[in-house]
Amino acid sequence: MLKIENVNVDLGKFSLREVNFRVNSGEYFVLLGMSGAGKSVLLQVIGGLIRSESGSITLDGREISREKVQGRGVGLVFQDSALFPHMSVYNNIAYPLRSKGYGRAEIRGRVKRLAEVTNVAHLLGRFPANLSGGEKQRVALARAMALKPRCLLLDEPISSLDVQLRRDMRLLLRNINSQGQTIVHVTHDYEEAALLADRIGVIENGTVVQTGTPGEVFLHPASEFVANFAGIRNFFEGKLIGSGSSLKQFVVRDKKISVLTAEPAGKGYITLRAEDITLSGNRTDSSAANSFYGTVVSVDPAGLGVEVTVDAGIKLCALVSRESAAGMGISRGSAIWASFKATAVKYIPG
Secondary structure, three states: OEEEEEEEEEOOOOEEEEEEEEEOOOOEEEEEOOOOOOHHHHHHHHHOOOOOOEEEEEEOOEEOOOOOHHHOOEEEEOOOOOOOOOOOHHHHHHHHHHHOOOOHHHHHHHHHHHHHHOOOHHHOOOOHHHOOHHHHHHHHHHHHHOOOOOEEEEEOOOOOOOHHHHHHHHHHHHHHHHOOOEEEEEEOOHHHHHHHOOEEEEEEOOEEEEEEOHHHHHHOOOOHHHHHHHOOOOEEEEEEEOOOOOEEEEEEOOEEEEEEOOOOOEEEEEEEOHHHOEEEOOOOOOOOOEEEEEEEEEEEEEOOEEEEEEEOOOEEEEEEOHHHHHHOOOOOOOEEEEEEOHHHEEEEEO
């Protein structure tokens, strides 16, 4: 277990104040916050790159807040991967092992295993200049895991990747975590947090203001800041049913929502972006697997249009343009259909 207690850091114009949270062994913990909130600073404090003025950091019962970076038992992956440009992929992964005096045979075996786990075995002879962004991040991940860290610290490891590479990296990280690796992952992306985290810590102005499961944080925000920052307008807790086919049903109270997922049946959550919901006055024939009839309960201005909340037994929030809302005559009390595709629904195991 990683335990952060009353940690304070003063960096002049910015400070961390009375930071407290814990990460259970084998847990995927996401630190979620806006740019400048202190996420990366806190990660570097845990990793030993920045010293705290007060408080304690314990890892598996051992106080590490005054230990050197190399003695903390953590691995750190930066957003820009920070690979050694003059070293091959093999030598980048082998570097921490050589620095600890491991023999050639053990280094060779461990590098091979790590390269297979992170899907870079075919890249061992290449240099960083000839790698894509996703390949660099996987190599950095392999290097950080070389010394079998008790806790893996990830600083925005996915944010610079394109959509497909982000999906691949999420799958890889979940697989690594499923093998028992404790992970602390920093991000500003609430969808990324919802898709990956066992638990989430929300950080605001240098202080962790709420921790909990995705359901606890997104369904029951502890403050207006958390509610506004999370920004997830459609987040539901329920139960996934069905087997075999990837098209399954997610049950929220008495409503069934079609979702595409390979995950097994069980309790969990779904998220749905407001912009993925289509509103219409009549039920339309389309590829949308989900259509719900309801009543408009609110119409609120939003940066890119208006947010329309529809009560269809569950409350669905849709983002539409002002022109579309005016054209359909949408107002409070209007009867309307809300539709969305099964592919737009993101399922998160509970």
